Amino acid sequence: MNNMIWLMRAARWVRNPPSAGRVKLVVAIVVVVILLGTADWMGWVPEWAQMDRAPRRIPGS
Structure with a gap:
């Protein structure tokens, strides 16, 4: 169908x-x-331009 x-x-x-x-x-x-x-894979992106990783799960749940 698709x-x-x-x-x-x-x-x-x-x-x-x-x-x-x-x-x-x-x-x-x-x-x-x-x-x-x-650029990100090669590590050429500065630290200030990178996002912090989100936690895997919400604490307390």
């Missing part, structure tokens, strides 16, 4: 493809996310 929904969506994209500006925007967002993830 495959049919994706097939319909793909058919709609073939008939009305996104504009070049939209494609560039999505590619730019993906590149920024990959760069931020890589």
Whole structure:
């Protein structure tokens, strides 16, 4: 059932493809996310820019 929904969506994209500006925007967002993830993985993000880890469970429950 879910495959049919994706097939319909793909058919709609073939008939009305996104504009070049939209494609560039999505590619730019993906590149920024990959760069931020890589910088964090390599340890290049300063301490002040990192979030403290949340506790695994709420105390007292």
